[in-house]
Amino acid sequence: MARRLDVQTGAPRTAESEGVTGRGQLETFLAVLAWRLRLPEAQRDAIRSELHAHIVERARDLMIVGHGEDTAVRTAIEELGETAELARRLAAAHRFPRRRLAMNLSLVGLGLGALGLGAVALVPSESILPVRLNLYEALASVASGVSTFASLLLDVVSSARMP
């Protein structure tokens, strides 16, 4: 492998003198971004793959117009902005539908509970108190079931996989 020379000193460029290589920068950036993403692994991997492709293609275009590989990769990464901010925006974009889904399911659960309680309260006789208590327990079970179903559904939503 040909050794590159430093432009100013003419000395062979080492890892120390030229800093991290383009590929090294790319891997470091993607690792830091993935670490900062508070998302399930499948979503982190998908984002990592997508941005990897973006950086490689952008760097290639920059190299076509005369940039060196290291500079091109560094520029492509810098154009993505501050890593923590990018991770925050991406994570927020993924949390949005999950939060909305959870809210909708909670509202459905509350609505069912209110309907059930209303129906039980309409029964007039005191003699059916045990039946009424059983119905309350049943309603609590239904609410618990809705909650469990909501969390399962959230797991399914968050495990969207790449083909």
Add this chain to the structure above:
Amino acid sequence: MPDSRGRDVLKQSSELLVLSVLADEPQYGYAIIKQVATRSEGAIRLTPGVLYPLLHRMEGQGLLKSTWETVQAERNDQEGTGRKRKWYRLSAKGRRRLGQKVAAHRACQALLESFIPSLEGEGAG
């Protein structure tokens, strides 16, 4: 730095840009950035830090659908090996949203147009 209303306008414009670009054919993120720059003759630069979170949010809202393509490695292209490209296309919901946004934009434009002659008149007088 734009205020919150300015950010809202930029955000809404970015969504309209993405919907419009994808109305013609499926695209991947970097291609969307290049196409927006080309169509606007460089006047609009959609940054990747804004675009990718926006694409993911729109996909979560059901406006976009996506598929993955494994990019074939070129000769001496170690970076390209096994690279995956994510293609986005408009869903039916996204196409309806585009129609709504275009209608709203035209209504707003027509409204503003009605003020422009009077402003010009005041300037001339």
